[in-house]
Amino acid sequence: MFDFLIATLPQLLVTGVMIGSIYALVALCYYVVHAGTGVINFAQGDFVVIGLAFTWLFHVDLGLPVVLSIPLTILSTLACVAVFERLAIRPVSDRDPMIPLLVTLAGGILIRSTVQLIWGVRPRLVPHYSGDDPILLLDAAILPQTLWIVGGTIVILGAVYVFFKHTLFGLSMLGAASDREGARVIGVNAGMIGLYSFGLSAMISGAAAGVIAPVTNADPQLGLEFAIKGFAGAIIGGIEKPYAVVIGGLMIGLLEALIGGLFSSEYRNLFVFGALMLTLIVRPQGLFGERT
Amino acid sequence: MSARSVLLERGIILLLPVMLGALVMNSAYFLTLLTFILINGAIAMGTCFCMGRAGQITLAQSGFVAIGAYVAMLLTLRFGMPAGIGVVSAVIVSGLVGFALSLPIMKLKGHYLGLVTLAFSLVVAEVATHWTSVTNGASGLYGIKMPSIPFLELNPRYEFLLMLTVYWFAVYVVADNLIRSRYGRAMQALKYSEWGAQSSGIDITRVKTEVFAISAAMMGGAGAFYAYFIQYIGPESFTLELSITVIAMCILGGMTDIRGALVGSALVSVMNEPLRAYPQVQPLVYALIIIVMIIFLPKGIVPSLVGTFANRRKRRRLAGAATDAT
Numbered sequence: 001m002f003d004f005l006i007a008t009l010p011q012l013l014v015t016g017v018m019i020g021s022i023y024a025l026v027a028l029c030y031y032v033v034h035a036g037t038g039v040i041n042f043a044q045g046d047f048v049v050i051g052l053a054f055t056w057l058f059h060v061d062l063g064l065p066v067v068l069s070i071p072l073t074i075l076s077t078l079a080c081v082a083v084f085e086r087l088a089i090r091p092v093s094d095r096d097p098m099i100p101l102l103v104t105l106a107g108g109i110l111i112r113s114t115v116q117l118i119w120g121v122r123p124r125l126v127p128h129y130s131g132d133d134p135i136l137l138l139d140a141a142i143l144p145q146t147l148w149i150v151g152g153t154i155v156i157l158g159a160v161y162v163f164f165k166h167t168l169f170g171l172s173m174l175g176a177a178s179d180r181e182g183a184r185v186i187g188v189n190a191g192m193i194g195l196y197s198f199g200l201s202a203m204i205s206g207a208a209a210g211v212i213a214p215v216t217n218a219d220p221q222l223g224l225e226f227a228i229k230g231f232a233g234a235i236i237g238g239i240e241k242p243y244a245v246v247i248g249g250l251m252i253g254l255l256e257a258l259i260g261g262l263f264s265s266e267y268r269n270l271f272v273f274g275a276l277m278l279t280l281i282v283r284p285q286g287l288f289g290e291r292t
Numbered sequence: 293m294s295a296r297s298v299l300l301e302r303g304i305i306l307l308l309p310v311m312l313g314a315l316v317m318n319s320a321y322f323l324t325l326l327t328f329i330l331i332n333g334a335i336a337m338g339t340c341f342c343m344g345r346a347g348q349i350t351l352a353q354s355g356f357v358a359i360g361a362y363v364a365m366l367l368t369l370r371f372g373m374p375a376g377i378g379v380v381s382a383v384i385v386s387g388l389v390g391f392a393l394s395l396p397i398m399k400l401k402g403h404y405l406g407l408v409t410l411a412f413s414l415v416v417a418e419v420a421t422h423w424t425s426v427t428n429g430a431s432g433l434y435g436i437k438m439p440s441i442p443f444l445e446l447n448p449r450y451e452f453l454l455m456l457t458v459y460w461f462a463v464y465v466v467a468d469n470l471i472r473s474r475y476g477r478a479m480q481a482l483k484y485s486e487w488g489a490q491s492s493g494i495d496i497t498r499v500k501t502e503v504f505a506i507s508a509a510m511m512g513g514a515g516a517f518y519a520y521f522i523q524y525i526g527p528e529s530f531t532l533e534l535s536i537t538v539i540a541m542c543i544l545g546g547m548t549d550i551r552g553a554l555v556g557s558a559l560v561s562v563m564n565e566p567l568r569a570y571p572q573v574q575p576l577v578y579a580l581i582i583i584v585m586i587i588f589l590p591k592g593i594v595p596s597l598v599g600t601f602a603n604r605r606k607r608r609r610l611a612g613a614a615t616d617a618t
Contacts, residue, residue: 040407091587098349099586101406102539105351106582109536113576121572224532228414231407266422273415276408281396 010140012261013254018146018215020253021153025208026230027249028160029201031242034234036173036197037093039100043084043108045227047202049220051077051209053115056124056218066129070210077206078199084111085198093194108223115220123219145214152211156204157246164242169196228269229256232276238286247288302468305554306461313453323449327521329561330453330460331514335534336541336553338510341467343539344547345476346503347483349406351535352393355413356508358420358530360386360515365433365525366426375439379459379516386512387505394504398497413535420527432526439520456517463510467550470506479503533575537564540578543585546592555594 026044033041041047054076058069084107092099129148134141164170176183176193183193216222229252237248252272259271279286309330316322335353342350363385364378373381397408420427427433441451470476478499481489489496519525537560545556560581567574589596 040404042406042410088583088587092590095590098343098347099590101349102543103583103586105406105536105539106579106586109575109579110583113572113579117572117576224414228407228411232411235404267418269411269418270415273411276411277396280408 008261010137012257014140014142014146015261016254016257017250018149018253019256020250021149022208022212022216022226022249023229023233023252024246024249025153025156025204026226027233027237027245028157028242029204030230030234031239031245032160032173032201032204033197034239036176036193036200037089037100038097039089039093039104040231041198041201042101042105042227043111044104044201044205044230045223045225046108046111047077047081047205048209048212048226049115049223050080050111050202051206052213052216052218052222053119053124053220054206055210055213056119056126059213060124060126066210070207073210074203074206077209078202080111081198081202081205082195085195089198090191090194108227112220112223119218119220121220123217123221125217126213128214148211149215152207156207160200160204160242163200173197173200229253229272232272235276235286236279238289240286240289244286244288248286302461302465305464305551306457309453309457309460313450313457317447317450320449323447323453325561325565327449327453327456327517329558330456331518331521332538332541332561333554333557334460334463334514334517335511335538336545336557337463337467337550338507338514339538340542340547340550340553341471341510342503342507344542344549344552345471345483346479346499348500348503350409350504350507351406351532351539352390352409352412352508353511353535353538354530354532355409355416356386356390356511357515357518357534358413358416358525358527359389360512361519361525361530362420362427362433362515363512364516365436365519368436368520369433375455375516375520378520379513382516383509383513386515387509390508390512391501391505393508394501398500410532410535413530413532417527417530420530427527430527432524432529434524436520436523438523452521456521459513459517463513464550464554466506467510471550475499533578536575536578536582540581543582543592546594546596548591549594549598552592552594556592559593 029044051073054073058064058072088103128145130144134143172188233249233252234245237244256268259268342348360382364382367373367378440448478494541556541560546552
């Protein structure tokens with residue numbers, strides 16, 4: 001058992017970090033929308049699905065190179081989400097918190113079903129960007145796509161950091177996050193904050209979809225899986241802090257890979273759910289959250 | 293509302309499925325449709341009770357329905373238990389699971405609760421798929437007979453409808469009585485302000501766990517009837533789509549009124565009939581119902597109607613008072 005663990009551990013860690021990067025980005029989207037609007041966005045996983053569908057469209061169907069297909073994916077996802085936010089979220093944003101939640105839930109299903117109606121139920125294949133020859137490091141075989149995903153995640157995280165620390169939009173969003181009423185008083189446009197938050201989360205989702213599409217393929221069914229795992233990451237880390245949700249997402253990915261490698265991947269959702277429940281019982285504010 | 297009008301209303305509600313079922317006694321199609329309206333109605337009432345009245349979001353419908361269905365199916369299939377015991381056990385087991393699930397998530401509000409209950413439903417489906425020694429995995433369980441009432445020689449589907457009506461009506465009466473009682477006012481207080489409820493001496497943790505367990509039990513019993521009626525269950529019978537459909541029913545009929553669940557379940561089940569040929573479009577339609585209703589008729593059909601009638605009565609009374617004065 002121990003030898004087996006030593007032998008497979010590097011490979012599992014690599015897989016875990018790769019999957020974890022995806023969950024970390026989804027968790028970050030939860031943070032962004034929650035910070036800006038107070039809503040937990042149930043359609044979050046489906047934002048990534050929009051991105052996956054557009055990546056397939058631009059990169060495979062239209063044959064555009066990656067440097068073009070990823071920015072186009074980000075913009076298209078942003079456009080779809082902006083329309084959704086203006087038409088469905090904005091009209092209900094002042095109502096009882098249950099209402100926007102139900103709208104995002106229904107919106108997610110709307111997105112998933114629409115993608116399925118247009119592109120069919122079966123996943124569309126997207127080829128790896130830099131070939132299939134693995135790079136050997138220690139005992140782990142790393143596919144070049146893994147580097148795309150991890151690198152892409154780092155770039156996205158850096159961009160989000162700069163956005164929050166050095167732009168007026170980002171700072172006003174942080175302000176709205178810490179005190180929504182107060183931000184309104186000092187002249188932050190509360191109506192636009194919703195659009196910015198959803199827009200930013202759409203851009204992160206689109207960029208994430210752009211780098212993960214070759215691994216996951218354009219599968220509309222994945223939305224729910226991303227939504228649940230990313231949420232578990234956000235809660236386990238602590239949804240009040242951006243770095244906490246990212247670490248939480250990474251931990252979920254690692255947990256999933258380790259469970260899959262050491263026991264069986266059949267029950268990985270059960271373990272993630274168990275970890276989520278355990279966190280809620282022992283430390284409801286999240287591992288890095290502060291007790292309020 | 294006076295005691296007599298409550299009794300009258302309940303009598304009408306109880307007689308509706310019995311009479312309608314007798315009218316279409318010879319049509320398997322319409323009896324099946326009625327049966328689904330009642331099964332969906334019971335799940336919708338559980339949802340309405342938890343979400344609409346106590347403000348606790350739940351997406352665990354498919355999970356609890358699945359637990360109820362599997363419990364009933366296994367008891368009858370493996371141990372030859374009669375359907376009555378199957379239904380009662382399904383209610384108890386689902387209620388207990390609901391209670392156990394509610395304990396760790398009591399500290400959660402609104403949004404978190406929604407996603408945790410959603411994750412719970414997925415885990416139930418996963419266990420049903422992979423615990424093959426008990427659930428027979430993806431191939432599902434089958435091989436029971438539809439229960440019937442002894443000594444009654446009617447259409448077996450109608451007999452089943454009668455038994456289901458008893459359960460459905462019991463769920464309605466329990467929910468309605470709780471809502472009208474002191475307990476219902478505690479739920480209402482919980483919905484509008486947890487702090488407010490707490491400061492008026494309501495044990496909110498207890499109310500939350502109990503509401504959650506009761507609604508889970510209601511859904512579990514509906515699951516048992518589903519299993520006995522279809523005589524086949526598998527993990528794919530209980531997906532997120534079930535929860536969404538039921539929520540669409542509640543929102544259409546009116547989340548804050550338990551009768552809204554009845555109206556909504558009837559409307560959506562009937563509307564579902566032409567859609568059955570296009571399973572791809574079904575979720576799209578339910579999602580659109582939810583969004584359009586929330587934006588344009590947020591209260592739902594029943595509370596909006598009740599409000600209109602109450603206003604008209606009030607206006608008439610005021611007009612009467614004005615003519616008396618002159």
